[in-house]
Amino acid sequence: MYYPEPISKLIDSFTKLPGIGPKTAVRLAFFVLNMKEDDVLDFAKALVNAKRELTHCSTCGHITDQDPCSICSDGTRDESVICVVQDPKDVIAMEKMREFNGRYHVLHGTISPMDGIGPEDINVPPLIDRLKDEKVNELILATNPNVEGEATAMYISRLVKPSGIKISRIASGLPMGGDLEYADEVTLSKAMEGRREL
């Protein structure tokens, strides 16, 4: 036992976080020793509160400290459009854009038969129920543009199509500021495929 117990426990806790190896954990633990006591208490409280107070919105599945979440309970937002995303972080990314005024549905994952994850294992059935109950005109599928994301979008699209709701998929192509020279073939092919008349 090289470290006094209180600090070795803290090092262990830091090591459990993703991307933090033993050396970084030691550095962070020693940093905490030199922090103001109030800041450390705030940190500890923030950890416990984040874990205890946050739940998933029973409507859209976004993380929230009130149910329904602030987006679902916001009367000024357009109920007729639902944007389907994989992860709560994607909701934040969309909100930062400040352009979308509809609602969300968070899937918490993608369909991935290789890992044994089917549509029932992610938040798909509640989406179907929402589409029955609410007055939704458009469903925007904003899962990630990779194999699982595309497959999930395709699955939901086929499932919802018969109901007559307009279904769209976010565009794939070159990122803004990107460089044709360095784009991979799939992205370039998607960019060509999705070209628009000017």
Added chain:
Amino acid sequence: MYYPEPISKLIDSFTKLPGIGPKTAVRLAFFVLNMKEDDVLDFAKALVNAKRELTHCSTCGHITDQDPCSICSDGTRDESVICVVQDPKDVIAMEKMREFNGRYHVLHGTISPMDGIGPEDINVPPLIDRLKDEKVNELILATNPNVEGEATAMYISRLVKPSGIKISRIASGLPMGGDLEYADEVTLSKAMEGRREL
């Protein structure tokens, strides 16, 4: 406000740690949401305990949860040798070596006139007091081999020399497994200077 308050507070707390930027903080905070509640509570407790229970040993200045620390209170260790280091982490590094059986003195910094840090601002005066009280035969100066570390070692050496205590400085040279080809000139010059007859 994009994030619910409990998680944005946690993100803020993570951002205060060194080397953790806003994106990593978000990733860590979301990871905490998916951790088991017990693990989160342990983490929070570890933070508070590390801050509250750890102090500096009144003898050597090493971090400890009991005073004097386990090294200073260990009767099997050689009282006659004191190894002077800059930082509690250096004590851990020395202990990992499992070869040194003396005691330590942690300076908590180095003399750095450019930053207005003199010998009185670091743990030097208690070292001088220790040398008067305890039966110390040898003082090993193990501050880092850089400008501040060398200057601090030099200062302590001059201060203690008149008392007749044997003073040594850890060797500088090529690290084991190192490569002559890639060594910088100063290291190489130190390695030549410190050469030993075989």
